[in-house]
Amino acid sequence: MELTPAVIGQMLVTGVLVGSIYGAVAMGFSLIFGVVRIVNFAHAGGVVWAMYAVFLVTSGGVLGPYLATALVIPVFFGLGYLLQRALMVRIADMTEEMHIVFTFGLLLVLTYLAQFAFGHDVRFLASSERHLAFGGIVVQREILVGGGVAALSALGLHVALARTWLGKAIRASADNRRGAVLIGLDVRALQRVAVAVSVASAALAGGLLATFTTLYPLRAFELAILAFLIVVLSGIRSLLGSFGGGVIVGVLEGAGTLLLSPSLAQLGIHALIFAALLIRPEGLWGRKEAV
């Protein structure tokens, strides 16, 4: 393909939009890490199960994928609340290695349950086949809507954490948990809300991804590694930083696919992230010293 300005522009726009959804996945991942101090690899398992849920609801033929997503989000919010209440609170005081064993194990369980329930087949939702064109750049409608909704939700989450009392209390318990307990904040309740919001954000990202990408159980592993790399690249503490990291990875993926090939693009992304971390081990937006 010839690299005309329109082709490059299209690659950038699509990359930013798809990257916004990666960013939303990464934000949910770093929200849990910030508040509960658990690296939750199972987060991507939630994304993929949300994709299947949206796929199943949509295949009923009554609801479109966006309404299906709106239906799945509150269910996942409740599941996240239960996940924290019943499971994660029990492992919170264990070592980080145990956290990884536990959440990676949960990712395996979710992946193999998906394989058992849905098989290995690659599935996809019917596309609207509608495209929007401006200035020679053509974008599939689902990608435009998905990226836009993901970016707005990320902004909404950021504003809610910055401005509301509940958001400030969640940030406070991430900043100094002992202090939060001592002054009388109900830290366990705040953690349950934070994990519920995180899992709900996984459902949103899953629903949006399902509208334009393929779906198979092992997608969970690819997304888990992608989200982990994004938050490590961004410095895991900053939610907006994680979102920005997602956008960068989306653009790199687009550029790699355009210039090389899809599989070489994945290799290229990981090589670039590795190189970035060698130069800035604290992450792109991370502070030199963790407070």
Add this chain to the structure above:
Amino acid sequence: MLLRVRDLQVHYGPFQALFGVSLEIDEGEAVCLLGGNGAGKTTTLRALMGALPISGGTVELLGQRVEHRASHELAAMGMIHVPEGRELFPSLTVLENLELGCVTPGTRRRSAETLAVVLDLFPALRGRRRQLAGTLSGGEQQMVAIGRGLMGRPKLLMLDEPSLGLAPVLVDAVFATLERIKAEGTTIVVVEQHIHHALRVCGRGYVLEGGRIAQEGSTADLGRSDRLRAAYLGM
């Protein structure tokens, strides 16, 4: 009676830290807990605040038994803790730190009003509202910690070593503030190493020694006590 503690016992694993501490605090009083390092002052405060498990004894707050309630439930009842070492939220702003002291919906509704009172008490914080709490000096951080406690409109304000790590002139300022808070009618319990300051603000005191109450009485009597000096000098 605002707070009645009977025979409070606390264990850290197999080690007993408190061997039956009893305290009585009336509304409007200012009471100090004195004693050397390891005497059990902070343990007493944290156990009362629900931050440590209690292995024996009873705690009555406003006539209700509360010895197994969690910190956030006690804070909602008006027992507010200004912890040792300040325990601020360093990457949040001064204003956000203060707002987080409003732990109940009722105090949140009145937060603007309370904030005005707190900023009158600590005018130095007025210009620093948007600054990150972690960038303040030690004295300013202590003001934020006390201010954050006041934002919860405490019935009982429990301060753990508010003078820790502060220069003498700032210690004076902190205790002058405590005198004003007491004059407004807030009941105060303060754990303190600076006995002379504590005795100036508080009407009564308890001296802890080895996890027990060794002495109690008016601060005038305690000030003359050889035993208090002994407790501090570790003799």
